Amino acid sequence: KNPSVLAAVFNVSDAVEANFNTRVKMGQSSNVYAVAMMADGKVLFAQKEIKVTLGGCGG
Template sequence: MQTRREMLGRSAAVAGLLAGLGLLPAAAQAAWSGAAFDAKTLADLTRALGVATPTESKDITIQGPDIAENGAVVPLGCATALAGVARMMILVEKNPAMLCALFDVTDAVEPSFNVRVKMGQSSNVMAVAVMGDGRVLFAQKEVKVTLGGCGG
């Protein structure tokens, strides 16, 4: 009968052999556009992503507090019921990096996402949907950030 120690030793040897042959999967890596996350303005962001200028739409919704008492953790959400969404984004206008979240969407995914972002000051927050046909739609909401819970 094998002891636990012997089994673990053989398992480690097999794992080492498989890794050496390249048969184990590599670590998952997130692909992201550095230029998009470095963009400071909406024009720079659209240029970095290669999309058209967004137009306002009632079909895109943005959720978030009117007044955020803690700018370090502001809950935001974006959603749409439109078919053919290829990408959803959440933007905060006055953040050092305007692009806060970017989600690639397929038809198998409901385009509804919730995130928590850091906001340094009161700003407009936008939910942007890039459609499969090239249209870019957005919704906007102002979120006021207060310090210490004082009204803003």
């Protein structure tokens, strides 16, 4: 029911402190993941379960 698997992509140089906020419409509850690929090759991620009480996509 959620219209898109990928919500955003940010490319940031080393000169910028990365701090982002975004809003995403979701049609049903789901886990949301953030993935960061670092310049040194490390991959970091975070996950949070988001509960939708009233569907944002026509629900």
